[in-house]
Structure formats: C-alpha cells, structure tokens
Amino acid sequence: MKRNTVLKLSGVERHYGQGETLLSILKGADFTLNSGEIVALVAPSGTGKSTLLHVAGLLEHPDSGEVSINGHPCNGLLDDKRTAIRRSEIGFVYQFHHLLPEFSAIENIMMPQMIAGLPRVEAKQRAAQLLDYMRIGHRGAHRPGELSGGEQQRVAIARAVANAPSLLLADEPTGNLDPETASYVFDALEALVRQSGLAALIATHNHELAGRMDRRVTIADGKVVDF
Numbered sequence: 012m013k014r015n016t017v018l019k020l021s022g023v024e025r026h027y028g029q030g031e032t033l034l035s036i037l038k039g040a041d042f043t044l045n046s047g048e049i050v051a052l053v054a055p056s057g058t059g060k061s062t063l064l065h066v067a068g069l070l071e072h073p074d075s076g077e078v079s080i081n082g083h084p085c086n087g088l089l090d091d092k093r094t095a096i097r098r099s100e101i102g103f104v105y106q107f108h109h110l111l112p113e114f115s116a117i118e119n120i121m122m123p124q125m126i127a128g129l130p131r132v133e134a135k136q137r138a139a140q141l142l143d144y145m146r147i148g149h150r151g152a153h154r155p156g157e158l159s160g161g162e163q164q165r166v167a168i169a170r171a172v173a174n175a176p177s178l179l180l181a182d183e184p185t186g187n188l189d190p191e192t193a194s195y196v197f198d199a200l201e202a203l204v205r206q207s208g209l210a211a212l213i214a215t216h217n218h219e220l221a222g223r224m225d226r227r228v229t230i231a232d233g234k235v236v237d238f
C-alpha cells in the first residue's frame with residue numbers, strides 16, 4: 012500500500028490564558044503521521060494530549076504553526092472549509108462514546124453519512140458492514156444505553172470511520188474499559204485501520220495497547236518526541 016503523509020504538524024503552539032499567567036501547552040510541536048500507521052500518544056494527564064488531538068482534528072486553532080491534512084495547510088482556511096475537511100477526512104473517538112442516546116447503534120453510524128449526502132439505503136448498508144466488521148452486527152437495533160461499554164466504543168469507532176476518513180484521532184478510547192474489553196476493542200480498531208489504510212493517532216494510558224501500535228510518542232516540554 013502506498014504511504015502518504017496524512018497529518019503533519021509543524022511548529023504547533025497552543026497557549027491558554029489563565030488569569031494573569033499564560034499556560035503554554037504546545038511549544039513548537041512537530042509530528043508526521045502516514046497512512047496505514049497507528050501511533051500511540053502516551054503522556055501523563057495534563058500534558059496536552061487532548062489539546063494536540065483537537066488541534067490536529069481542526070477542532071481548535073493553533074496559536075502558531077501549521078496543521079496540514081493530506082498535504083493541505085489548514086490554518087488559513089475559513090471555518091466552513093475546515094468543517095468540510097473535518098467531516099470528510101477526520102474521524103474522532105472520545106473516551107466516552109458521545110453517541111446519540113435516542114438513536115439506535117446503526118442510526119448513529121448512518122447519521123454522519125446522511126449529513127454528507129449519502130442516500131439512506133447506502134448509509135444503512137455501510138453502517139451494517141461496519142457493525143459486522145466491529146463484530147457487533149447483531150446489536151445494530153439497540154440504543155447506546157442498552158449496550159456494554161465495549162460495544163458502545165465499537166459503535167463510536169464505526170461512526171468515526173463511517174465517511175471513510177483518512178485520519179482517525181482517538182482520545183483515550185479505551186480509558187473507560189476494563190483491560191480485557193480494552194484489548195478486544197483495540198483488536199477491532201486495529202483490524203479496521205489495517206484494512207482501510209487510514210492513519211490513526213491514539214492517546215492512551217494503556218502501555219500494553221501502546222506496545223502493540225507501530226510507534227509511540229509522548230509530549231515533553233510542549234513538543235512531540237518518540238517514546
């Protein structure tokens with residue numbers, strides 16, 4: 012499979028004002044992620060993992076530096092263009108699933124596809140395939156509240172990749188699960204990434220899972236370094 016650079020951060024800075032003081036979280040972070048690659052982001056709480064993922068996912072603007080997605084610099088773009096890139100190219104998974112509680116699992120996965128303009132029948136077909144792929148095909152009709160934590164996260168992952176993004180960003184996706192379930196969910200995520208060739212950056216505190224990824228990076232003094 013041909014490898015291309017999906018995500019590139021160059022000299023990314025992010026500072027938060029806290030009263031009189033300025034909290035510098037990212038201080039010139041550089042990072043490159045290629046298609047087909049799964050990278051673990053392992054760092055203590057409060058070091059800026061979520062900040063890095065939000066900036067990479069175009070959910071926040073960096074104060075300085077550049078974020079490029081598939082070779083396209085994104086900083087100067089208008090918000091609606093950034094939103095369009097986010098919807099088509101980026102999938103985001105959170106620690107807590109953020110599924111819509113009043114919709115079934117399959118409807119949750121259909122939603123982003125229908126927003127993107129796919130006909131209902133096709134969206135449903137792809138959602139069913141993704142559920143099968145995550146080995147929860149039999150749970151499609153259930154609402155999130157009727158699913159286990161591991162099942163909820165597998166639905167959330169399926170939803171994140173529903174529009175076939177090139178980049179998957181996950182913020183402690185298994186942080187809420189017991190080790191065995193976390194391992195099972197990661198198996199499914201890994202199979203999906205390997206099969207689709209997307210690039211994944213996954214923040215985790217789980218060293219066992221981090222050890223199974225292709226590379227590990229951490230945040231030290233506001234920069235991304237190999238770990």
Ligand code: ADP
Nearest residue numbers: 027028036054055056057058059060061062063
């Ligand atoms: P992590 O995900 O590694 O736990 P975060 O990226 O969430 O770290 O946060 C890094 C630091 O930035 C923390 O000290 C946090 O309190 C601070 N921070 C994050 N977001 C904001 C914000 N919107 N305003 C002020 N401080 C923030």
Ligand code: MG
Nearest residue numbers: 060061062182
């Ligand atoms: Mg965080």
